[in-house]
Amino acid sequence: xxxxxxxxxxxxxxxxxxxxxxxxxxxxxxxxxxxxxxxxxxxxxxxxxxxxxxxxxxxxxxxxxxxxxxxxxxxxxxxxxxxxxxxxxxxxxxxxxxxxxxxxxxxxxxxxxxxxxxxxxxxxxxxxxxxxxxxxxxxxxxxxxxxxxxxxxxxxxxxxxxxxxxxxxxxxxxxxxxxxxxxxxxxxxxxxxxxxxxxxxxxxxxxxxxxxxxxxxxxxxxxxxxxxxxxxxxxxxxxxxxxxxxxxxxxxxxxxxxxx
Amino acid sequence: xxxxxxxxxxxxxxxxxxxxxxxxxxxxxxxxxxxxxxxxxxxxxxxxxxxxxxxxxxxxxxxxxxxxxxxxxxxxxxxxxxxxxxxxxxxxxxxxxxxxxxxxxxxxxxxxxxxxxxxxxxxxxxxxxxxxxxxxxxxxxxxxxxxxxxxxxxxxxxxxxxxxxxxxxxxxxxxxxxxxxxxxxxxxxxxxxxxxxxxxxxxxxxxxxxxxxxxxxxxxxxxxxxxxxxxxxxxxxxxxxxxxxxxxxxxxxxxxxxxxx
Numbered sequence: 001x002x003x004x005x006x007x008x009x010x011x012x013x014x015x016x017x018x019x020x021x022x023x024x025x026x027x028x029x030x031x032x033x034x035x036x037x038x039x040x041x042x043x044x045x046x047x048x049x050x051x052x053x054x055x056x057x058x059x060x061x062x063x064x065x066x067x068x069x070x071x072x073x074x075x076x077x078x079x080x081x082x083x084x085x086x087x088x089x090x091x092x093x094x095x096x097x098x099x100x101x102x103x104x105x106x107x108x109x110x111x112x113x114x115x116x117x118x119x120x121x122x123x124x125x126x127x128x129x130x131x132x133x134x135x136x137x138x139x140x141x142x143x144x145x146x147x148x149x150x151x152x153x154x155x156x157x158x159x160x161x162x163x164x165x166x167x168x169x170x171x172x173x174x175x176x177x178x179x180x181x182x183x184x185x186x187x188x189x190x191x192x193x194x195x196x197x198x199x200x201x202x203x204x205x206x207x208x209x210x211x212x213x214x215x216x217x218x219x220x221x222x223x224x225x226x227x228x229x230x231x232x233x234x235x236x237x238x239x240x241x242x243x244x245x246x247x248x249x250x251x252x253x254x255x256x257x258x259x260x
Numbered sequence: 261x262x263x264x265x266x267x268x269x270x271x272x273x274x275x276x277x278x279x280x281x282x283x284x285x286x287x288x289x290x291x292x293x294x295x296x297x298x299x300x301x302x303x304x305x306x307x308x309x310x311x312x313x314x315x316x317x318x319x320x321x322x323x324x325x326x327x328x329x330x331x332x333x334x335x336x337x338x339x340x341x342x343x344x345x346x347x348x349x350x351x352x353x354x355x356x357x358x359x360x361x362x363x364x365x366x367x368x369x370x371x372x373x374x375x376x377x378x379x380x381x382x383x384x385x386x387x388x389x390x391x392x393x394x395x396x397x398x399x400x401x402x403x404x405x406x407x408x409x410x411x412x413x414x415x416x417x418x419x420x421x422x423x424x425x426x427x428x429x430x431x432x433x434x435x436x437x438x439x440x441x442x443x444x445x446x447x448x449x450x451x452x453x454x455x456x457x458x459x460x461x462x463x464x465x466x467x468x469x470x471x472x473x474x475x476x477x478x479x480x481x482x483x484x485x486x487x488x489x490x491x492x493x494x495x496x497x498x499x500x501x502x503x504x505x506x507x508x509x510x511x512x513x514x515x516x517x518x519x520x521x
Contacts, residue, residue, distance in 0.1 A: 064264050065264045065265060065266045066264055066266075067264065082423070084266045084423055084424060084426070084427035085264075085265040085266050086265060086266065086427065086431055086505075086506060087265050087506055090431050091427075092426065092427045092430045092431060094422075094423035094426045094427060095423065105416065105419075106416065108412070108416075109409070109412050109413045109415075109416045110409070110413070111413070111416065114420060115266040115420060115423070115424070115510060116266065116423065117266075146372065146373075149371070149372045149412045149415070150372040150373070150374070152372075152412065152415055152416050152419060153368065153369055153371075153372050153374065153415050153419070154374075155419060156415060156416075156418060156419035156422060157378055159357075159419055159422045159423045159426055160345065160347055160357040160358065160378070160379065160422045160426075161347060161357075161378070162426045163347070163355070163357040163422050163423075163425045163426035163429055164347035164349065164354075164355045164357055164429075164466070166426055166427075166429045166430035167355045167429035167430070167465075167466035167467075168349055168353050168355055168466055169349075202430075203427070203430035203431055204430075242349075243349060243350055247378060250378075251378065254374050
């Protein structure tokens with residue numbers, strides 16, 4: 001089965017990760033974020049007191065474009081999107097973050113804002129750390145620094161692929177790609193997303209999304225439910241997606257797969 | 261409260277390195293002046309570590325520095341000219357996702373220990389620069405923390421640029437995108453004439469040649485650009501800025517934090 005950042009999909013939530021590491025935060029909550037799993041013990045221990053568990057409800061905004069980034073969020077479950085908003089009120093998603101990553105990458109390079117809205121797409125939970133505390137920890141945590149720097153670049157590759165995809169591929173292919181990327185991060189066949197919402201992510205109108213979703217439904221690939229999309233046949237969905245899905249999976253293999 | 265948009269980002273925090281030297285205050289081993297902003301911004305001792313390994317290169321138009329999924333053999337610091345990062349799809353189409361000039365490096369992935377690039381890096385506007393073997397760059401980074409930080413920041417900025425292009429590719433019209441592209445290119449070269457064909461522009465903008473010609477004709481009739489066989493000149497820069505989408509301004513701000521214009 002395909003792996004995402006070395007973590008097997010469909011892993012039961014209560015088991016330790018496929019990395020064989022069972023870390024907890026200061027309240028005993030299990031850590032499933034891959035970055036927090038791969039860093040060495042010494043570095044994790046120095047970060048641990050600063051981690052604050054947070055429930056991340058759908059639509060919660062983690063930061064707005066140009067706003068000072070107060071916290072970095074290491075997701076444990078669920079999914080966040082980075083969205084570019086234009087002046088005429090339109091928007092399009094440029095990157096997706098799940099438990100493989102972190103929201104707040106500018107902090108890794110000593111900057112404190114970015115031009116994205118970071119918004120929770122699929123509710124979940126994670127650990128947040130105050131930006132000053134992260135920066136302080138980074139001074140003595142070279143492996144965490146390296147893995148964050150690497151994540152910045154791997155995310156850049158994802159963004160570049162989405163840039164090409166937005167221009168070159170049809171809405172059905174892009175919708176299929178998005179649903180796959182989403183499913184990879186939530187381990188569920190049921191994705192709680194409306195067509196309205198998908199339209200904002202894909203930078204198109206709602207009717208185009210409904211049309212594309214209808215085509216995928218008639219082919220028996222997905223089922224459109226009220227406020228949800230159910231994936232019926234993942235294999236077919238992979239066929240329906242553009243090559244960008246596979247390309248982005250490859251980029252992820254650039255991240256560490258085992259403890260550093 | 262008014263909604264903030266991606267165009268409203270204030271200037272990112274400035275890089276806390278010493279004021280860069282002026283072009284020519286450093287030279288490569290062959291005595292040619294260094295104009296690359298990263299190489300002019302690092303401290304002396306770090307530059308001295310790097311210098312013996314720098315190799316001068318002429319960058320001719322359309323020279324491919326990296327192929328998609330090929331190994332990255334060198335990091336290229338441009339002194340002059342412009343390189344495009346292009347994503348090519350299996351059906352032979354392509355679109356530009358990033359631009360590198362003397363503010364940056366081609367091969368930023370090397371700084372985090374990755375050595376395969378998914379893009380094609382191709383010289384758009386001929387120029388020159390210095391290159392450094394991948395292995396050498398990696399080994400120097402360990403003893404050059406300022407260079408390391410600058411390269412990581414550059415990588416981050418490049419990601420922001422790409423994100424804006426991702427949005428632009430989806431949301432904006434071809435004449436706005438063409439204007440944006442011409443401005444971004446002109447920022448990276450010194451000459452008024454940009455040696456570019458419509459075919460080439462079509463590849464960069466991920467569209468057909470007729471569409472580009474139509475858009476270029478529109479900008480020419482407005483007196484903003486002048487188009488000749490194989491070259492474009494910006495006539496009215498202010499007007500072109502007005503014709504471009506907001507993405508130009510957004511990307512320019514990132515570059516500002518890196519010392520480009």
